Amino acid sequence: MPEAILLRGGRVVDPAAGRDEVADVGVAEGRIVPPDALPAGALELDCSGLVIAPGLVDPHTHLRQPGGEDAETVETGCRAAALGGYTAVAPMANTDPVADDAAVIREVIDLAAAAGLCDVYPVGAVTRGLAGEDLAELGEMVEAGVRVFSDDGRVVANPQLLRNALTYALAFGEVAIAEHCEDPALSEGGQMHEGQHSAVLGLQGKPRESEEIVVARDLALARLTGGRLHLLHLSSAGSVEMVRRAKAEGLRVTAEVTPHHLVFTDADLVTYDTNLKVNPPLRTAEDRAALRRGLADGTIDVIGTDHAPHPVERKEVEFDQAAPGTIGLETALAAVLTELVEPGELSLLRAIEAMSTAPARLLGAADHGGPIEPGRPAMLVAFDPAATWVVEPPFASRSRNSAFIGRTLRGRVVHTIYRGELVVADGKAER
Amino acid sequence: MNKHLLSINDLTAEDVLRILDTAESFREVGTRVIKKVPALRGRTVVNLFYENSTRTRISFELAAKRLSADVINFTTSGTSVAKGESLKDTALTLQAMGADAIVIRHASSGAPLTLTRWVRGSVLNAGDGTHEHPTQALLDLYTMRDRLGRLEGLRVAIVGDVLHSRVARSLSFGLVKMGAEVTLVGPPTLIPPEAPTWGVAVSYDLEAVLPKLDVCYLLRIQRERQRQRFFPSLREYSRLYGLTRERVGMLPEGCLIMHPGPMNRGVEIESDVADLPQAVMEEQVTNGIAIRMALLYLLLGGKAEGVGGDA
Structure with missing residues (x-):
């Protein structure tokens, strides 16, 4: 009522x-x-x-339903979102079954409507079953309300396939293809950022280049196609610089950073805390500083939580056997306020823009992101x-x-x- | 000393010397007819081995038994672990059974540290993934000091797959801590680029390093690394980095040849070289028992002598 x-x-x-x-x-x-x-x-x-701010909008959430209800349901995830100040979230497509057709998209929307805690703007899969082989039926999902497509969790490895996705999506206007930038071969088996700390901890590393190679490739394909590209959870200073240049050039590209990449570094992994095992990995203090600068100057558009719930038994295990990801909906705002706004690295207005107004625009969520007007x-x-x-x-x-x-x-x-x-x-x- | 031994970096140089000196007194026990002292009578030591290991497990078992501790060998085949039990549940079970010390060997880096969150007893790292193998490093330091009379200033080359070697990490950190000069030698694909931050030198040319050594320490090379394309073939590895009879001739007089075992004769070490008098692999094994006795004693029983620290 x-x-x-x-x-x-x-x-x-x-x-x-x-x-x-x-x-x-x-x-x-x-x-x-x-x-x-x-x-x-x-x-x-x-x-x-x-x-008082416009309700926050999370452009990157894993609600796990259908298929992963031991970790999260649409209802529990939406409650976490509401408690974190969010009025809209964008659940990713890597559910079981995969959100690669309108039926799964509508199921998630219906579940959220029944919970009545926040809106959901589901992200559809770029490829069928996230298999990286055939294009999913993007048009049908656009009709169901989807504005962002992503195989998040993995990269669209085949450049010709990504080229076609970017081109095909041109038919639908402001529809973005969102990429998880990690080269499969360079990151295979990697547990953390490759550097001084991985060498001492004896954990296989993922070099920055595993991300940067994909960012460079994807920007080239955005140039080739004129397509609308969104880059998820950037982790390296080199990626930020490439996006900065691409924007100056006029490419249709936006970028995301997570609260955990803005707060932690690879040095924090000396405790082998599996909650700090994330993809892409936490990198160095220099990378973190570049991410913060990129967020402040608008090179990075949005803060996405990459809220990635896992059941306890996937995390209370040996580090190399732990599932990657951290939950984030209930801590994102406070983390950004504490670590960036309070020390003066980010204005409150820009923080709210990156956590509400800009992601609402990305998702085509016209009801969200303000303005707060009659x-x-x-x-x-x-x-x-x-x-x-x-x-x-x-x-x-x-x-x-x-x-x-x-x-x-x-x-x-x-x-x-x-x-x-x-x-x-x-x-x-x-x- | 800490309650646990997870990494060589848990120890100060003084701790290392205390361990080596304690091992010195325990080595004599191994020469007696009755090789046993009552130091840990009534204490329980669990050997929790998630990876196959003959020498390290037997060495720890002998060490505990010579201290009169009760020893339980918990290997993973044919047990609850083979049935899918998690490390956490195994730890809680051992905790409930009253283990005073858990010696763990595990394929995952960091597993011993993770284990400390779930048990009250001391945890001894018997090798975790590609992280560390601190008891191996200590027995190697013991052997070097025993043979050469000192650690400070010793020139040591560690040759082979440093990238994936827990022995190389622990030994590098330990030697640097004790004032030795360490050079890591191997193909560039198998040396971590960040290794110079450990305080060691790096060389890709074995023959250039050999004439300036007090210890030539060889690492086991695993066939799997060839499949992972870190080098083209074992034959080429052996040609560039194997310790052949000819290369032994380039070593100074009195230079020790060491290997943590098990050796690949004909790959990282030519078979005849392994049998030379300056190759001290059997002494390493013998000294390993004394080192592990010293560690169990200091971590579990040594408090009465004011050895224990912030438990």
């Missing part, structure tokens, strides 16, 4: 409107309304000291930038493989409003 809510006295940070000021925000019947137009008896929330669907997050907390299980996610466990973070989501309804109130999920 739609509520009427008055968010009083918060700092409204709204990149889509270029706005950062203290103001009241009204919500009624699922939409933003002028505060003085609210019906009597509206729920009044004191938001002094809080930041008539717009009410998708909002209110967070306390000063609240500190220690990351500990349990999580709302069905999994607990968080790289951030034990870390003290600053910034806590207080309220999340999804289509005008308070799905998270005072830091607790309402459904």
Whole structure:
């Protein structure tokens, strides 16, 4: 049932409107309304000291359903998202069955609608079964609402196939092909970044070049085709520089970085903590600095969590046997606030842009990302930038493989409003 | 000393000397008719071997038995592990049975460190993946000091597949810690590019290194590396990096030849070279028992003498 809510006295940070000021925000019947137009008896929330922003949008999530319900379901993942301040997430296609046709896409959308916690914008597979051999039926999935296609988890290894995907997608307008940039041969068997630390830890490394070779190839194919390319979870300084040059040249390319690549380095792996085993791997402090600069100057467009839940028994094992990935929906905002905004490396406006406005644009999620203006669907997050907390299980996610466990973070989501309804109130999920 | 021995880097130079000196006193036990002392009577030592190993497992078993500990050999074939039990559950089981020390050999780098999260006893790394093999390094340091009278300033070449060798890592770190001069020698594909940050030199030319050595330490080369295209053939490897009789002639008088075993005679070492008097592989094996006795004693029983540290 739609509520009427008055968010009083918060700092409204709204990149889509270029706005950062203290103001009241009204919500009624699922939409933003002028505060003085609210019906009597509206729920009044004191938001002094809080930041009010457009609901966050995660362009890169693994909800695991169908097929991986031991790790996550659409419902538990959406609850984790809402608690993290997200009103929309983009689940990746590597489910079982693979999201390579409209039926699986619609199933995920229906499951999310039933949960009623946030919107989902499923990413479709580029190739059938993620096998890298035949194009999936992109057109049918576009009709089902898909705007981004990716074989995430693996690269489209065959350059001719990627060329055709980029070209074929031109028919559908602003539809992007999103690449997981790791060369299969150079990264095979690799457990972490190849460098000083892998040499001492005796773990097989993946060189930066395993990513950079693919980034270079994909940018060349974007140039050849005029296609719309999106590069997932960049990890190396060289990749950032290539994207910077490609954008200057005018190629249709966007790029993503994850909170964990912005926070951790390969030096953190000395404990063999399997929660820090991720693909692509955490690299050096120089790479991390380049990623942060690239995010600040707009070379990197979006922050994606790559929320990758795994059951405990896939992580409480020997390092080389552990599944790669960390969960991230419940910690992403606080990690970015603590590590980048607080030290002054990233403005709050740019952080919200990269976590809401820009990913909404990428996904064609017109209801999301702001502006926070009367008539717009009410998708909002209110967070306390000063609240500190220690990351500990349990999580709302069905999994607990968080790289951030034990870390003290600053910034806590207080309220999340999804289509005008308070799905998270005072830091607790309402459904 | 720490409670566990996971890496040579867990030890200070003083720790290393204490271990070598303690081993010195235990070596004498092995020469007696009754090769046994009661130091660890009533303590339980578990040998948890996830990889096949004859010499290291037997060496640890003998060491524990000569200290009068109860020894359990837990190998992975025909056990709960073969039925799919995880390292965690095996660890919890051994913990519940009251293991005072767990000696672990595992194909995964870092497995001994991971094991420490689940058990209360001491964990001794008997070789983990391509990470470290600290007890091998200690017995090698012991053998070098025993034969040459010192470690500081010794010129040691470690020859072969350094990239995949846990022995090479532990031994390099240990030798550098004790003031020796280490040169890693092998095909460039098998030397980590970051190795100079360990404080060692690197050479791709064995014959240029040989005349300036006190110890020539050869690593076992695995056939699998040829399949992985790190070098073209064992024949070519042997031609460039094998220790032949001719190359032994380039070594200075008194230079030791060492190998952690098992040897590939005719590949990294010519068969006749392995049988020369300056080739001390059998002494390495004998000294290994004394080193492992010293480690078990210091980690489990040595506290009464003020040896133990921050347990």
